[in-house]
Amino acid sequence: MERFDCVVIGAGPGGRAVAPVLAGAGWRVAVVEAELVGGECPYWACIPSKTLLRPGDLRSEARRAPGVGEPSLDWDAVRDYRDYMVSGLDDASKAQALEARGVVLVRGEARVAEPGLVVVGERELRCREIVIASGSRAVVPELHGLQRGRVWTSREVTTLREVPGSAIVVGAGPVGIECAQYLAELGSTVTLMGRSPRLLRREDPEVSEHVFDLLRAHGVEVRTRAAVAAVTHDDAGAQVRTDDGGLHHSERLVVATGRAPRVEGLEGAGVTLDERGAIAVDERCRAAEGIWAVGDVTGVAPFTHVASYQGRVAVANLLGGDARADYRAIPRVVFGSPEVAAVGLTAARAEEAGIATESAHLPLRDADRAEIYGTDLAGGVGLRVDRDRGVVVGAWAVGPHAGEWIHTAALAVKAELPVAVLRDFVPQFPTFDELWSQAARAL
Numbered sequence: 064m065e066r067f068d069c070v071v072i073g074a075g076p077g078g079r080a081v082a083p084v085l086a087g088a089g090w091r092v093a094v095v096e097a098e099l100v101g102g103e104c105p106y107w108a109c110i111p112s113k114t115l116l117r118p119g120d121l122r123s124e125a126r127r128a129p130g131v132g133e134p135s136l137d138w139d140a141v142r143d144y145r146d147y148m149v150s151g152l153d154d155a156s157k158a159q160a161l162e163a164r165g166v167v168l169v170r171g172e173a174r175v176a177e178p179g180l181v182v183v184g185e186r187e188l189r190c191r192e193i194v195i196a197s198g199s200r201a202v203v204p205e206l207h208g209l210q211r212g213r214v215w216t217s218r219e220v221t222t223l224r225e226v227p228g229s230a231i232v233v234g235a236g237p238v239g240i241e242c243a244q245y246l247a248e249l250g251s252t253v254t255l256m257g258r259s260p261r262l263l264r265r266e267d268p269e270v271s272e273h274v275f276d277l278l279r280a281h282g283v284e285v286r287t288r289a290a291v292a293a294v295t296h297d298d299a300g301a302q303v304r305t306d307d308g309g310l311h312h313s314e315r316l317v318v319a320t321g322r323a324p325r326v327e328g329l330e331g332a333g334v335t336l337d338e339r340g341a342i343a344v345d346e347r348c349r350a351a352e353g354i355w356a357v358g359d360v361t362g363v364a365p366f367t368h369v370a371s372y373q374g375r376v377a378v379a380n381l382l383g384g385d386a387r388a389d390y391r392a393i394p395r396v397v398f399g400s401p402e403v404a405a406v407g408l409t410a411a412r413a414e415e416a417g418i419a420t421e422s423a424h425l426p427l428r429d430a431d432r433a434e435i436y437g438t439d440l441a442g443g444v445g446l447r448v449d450r451d452r453g454v455v456v457g458a459w460a461v462g463p464h465a466g467e468w469i470h471t472a473a474l475a476v477k478a479e480l481p482v483a484v485l486r487d488f489v490p491q492f493p494t495f496d497e498l499w500s501q502a503a504r505a506l
Contacts, residue, residue, distance in 0.1 A: 064187045067091045069381070072173045072181065072329075073196035074161065075102020076367045077358030080374025081194050081381075086165035088382055093190075094166050095173040095183050099154040102198055104367045106149045111221035112241050113398050114148045115141065119248025119281070120400040124463070127437030138226055138249060145221075152222075173197075174328040178353050192353050194377060195329060195342060196370070199322040199359035207293040213301065214294075215317045217242070227251050227315040231303055233291055234319030235262045237397045240274060242317060243283050244399050253283045254311060256303070258290040263397070266459065267409045269424060269445055273461040276441055277399055324360040337362060346387040348377040355381070364393055391456075392477035396466035401442050404469035407457030407476040408447060419450040420457075423505040427462045430501075431493040436463060446472070446485075446502035454479040458499070468496045475499075482506060 069085055071078045074096035086092045099106055118141050125131045150156065162168055171183040175195075181188040201216035203209070215223075220242045228251065232243040235257025243255040255262075255278060261271035262278075262285070278285050289309070294316065295302040301316040324341045334350040335343045341362025342350050350356040355377045358370030372388070379386035397403040413420045427433045427442035434440075442462035449456045458472035475485060485503040490496045 064189050065093070067093045067167070067188055067190040069093075069192040069194060070095065070173075070181045070188045070190040071194045071196060072175075073102065073198055073325075073358070073360075074100040074157075074168070075196060075198050075358060075370060076104060077196035077198075077370035077374045078102070078194070079161065080371045081196065081357065081378050082166045083161065083164040084378045085381065092166050093169050093181075093188055094161065095169045095171065095181060095188075097170075097172045099152065100157040100161060100168065101154055102370075105157075106152055106154075107218040107221050109367055111145050111149050112217075112238075112245070114145045115221065115245040115249070116241060116398050116400070119245055122248065123281070123400040124436065127440065129437060136249065141249070142224065149222075172328060175330070175332040177331045178333055178351065180331075192355065192381060193332065194374075194381075195332065195334075195350065195354065195356040195360055196358045196374070197325040197329070197360050198370075199324050199365060201318070202321045202323050203318050204291075204320055206291055208296070209294040210296055213296045213316070215315055217319060220246075220317050220319075227300075227313070229253070229300070229313040230315040230317055231256060231301070231311055231313040232317040232319060233257075233303075234317075234321070235259055235264070235287065236319065236321065237263070237395075239317075239319035240278065240397055240399060242319060243278060244281050246317075247281045247283050248400075251315075252313075254286060254313065255283050256286045256289040256291065256305070256311075258288065260287055262287065263403070265409070266395075266403075266405050267411075267445060269443070270403060270405060270459050270461065273442060274397070274399070274403055277401065277403075277461075280441070281400070322359065322365055324362055326360065344373075347380045347385075348373050348388060349380070363388075363390060364395075366393065366395070369393055389477070392473045394466070394469050394473050396469065398466060401440075401462045402465040403459075403461050404465040405457075405459040406469055406473040407455070409457060410447070413447065413456065418456065420447050421450050421506060422447045423502040425498055425502050425505065427495070427498070430495050430498050432495050432497070433462070435493065444498045444502055446499065446506070448482045448503075448506055452479075453481050453483065455482060455485065460495075460498070462495055464495070468494070471496055471499050 068090040247253045292306045300314040342356040357373035447457035455475040
């Protein structure tokens with residue numbers, strides 16, 4: 064039996080935010096990883112998907128810019144650069160960096176036999192504290208005729224070797240939208256199907272409308288209210304039958320219908336799972352006595368930046384502090400072309416919370432920066448203010464690099480900034496960031 068102060072299950076962004084810091088504080092720390100050190104993001108999610116989106120995004124900008132010819136796209140070069148960005152699915156450098164900071168790396172599947180005991184194969188790791196950062200996995204729905212080995216999830220679609228001639232993407236969330244767009248820009252004929260009446264249903268309706276338009280502009284056929292009833296596989300690909308009787312055929316079927324927390328092997332931890340199967344944590348990221356959880360496995364928000372943030376909160380408390388997580392101002396970005404970003408409360412969430420709000424919406428063309436990018440640049444912003452307190456509680460933006468300038472609004476939400484301050488704020492001209500002050504003045 065090996066003894067540690069802390070065993071961290073999972074070497075993704077959450078686990079890597081915890082283990083080296085504790086080791087640096089003098090703790091003896093082990094990290095258990097069943098796959099690649101780094102987790103989902105650098106190999107199968109954020110990094111490869113954004114790398115594959117970038118060439119199409121650049122070509123879209125070139126189409127709008129006067130006097131610029133549309134650049135060609137070399138798939139072999141794109142694929143090679145994607146492979147470089149994901150380190151060829153080799154985690155050696157990340158593993159070495161972790162071990163160089165004093166962390167013991169244990170390869171294999173972790174099982175929590177009881178609080179304070181993690182078993183990995185034949186190894187028993189006894190510890191005072193356990194931090195669960197096991198992440199999540201792609202969900203493949205149970206559909207009549209669907210064969211898991213013949214469909215792509217987020218992993219297969221970000222590591223593709225050849226671009227399919229056609230693809231059906233099932234799922235109208237961020238993952239489905241992003242992969243539908245880059246597949247279309249890479250030359251595939253793409254149909255995006257979602258069972259909801261609109262895309263990105265957790266965001267404001269105005270955002271959904273913008274996303275619908277941007278996908279259409281990239282040549283994606285968008286079908287909402289299209290629930291898949293059955294799938295038939297053949298030598299040419301897959302045939303999808305929707306519940307309205309429609310038949311659709313494509314070379315590839317991509318399933319982007321969400322993710323589920325990885326909680327297998329954690330039965331002995333004594334944690335509580337919520338209705339989604341995620342580990343319930345308090346505001347300090349504590350799941351039970353001597354058990355902490357961070358990242359996707361908590362079900363709070365499936366973002367790399369949230370996993371890292373929760374890791375910092377957990378570490379602060381493990382080291383004797385009193386840190387509490389605040390999720391009010393977590394940015395949410397879909398890296399399309401243009402980008403779609405949001406933060407804080409939507410109108411529906413504000414109503415559920417009993418908060419009376421007023422909102423201002425402006426088209427992107429109200430910023431002079433938009434005309435610099437070319438005519439008819441689509442997009443806009445929305446700003447939401449608590450009517451009683453006069454503070455910013457939510458915002459959204461659709462436009463070039465919106466994932467960057469959403470942070471002005473995110474900081475306003477975090478700081479509960481009075482809208483009067485935003486009205487008086489003087490941003491640089493000409494920038495898209497000017498739209499926040501304009502929206503505040505429009506209220």
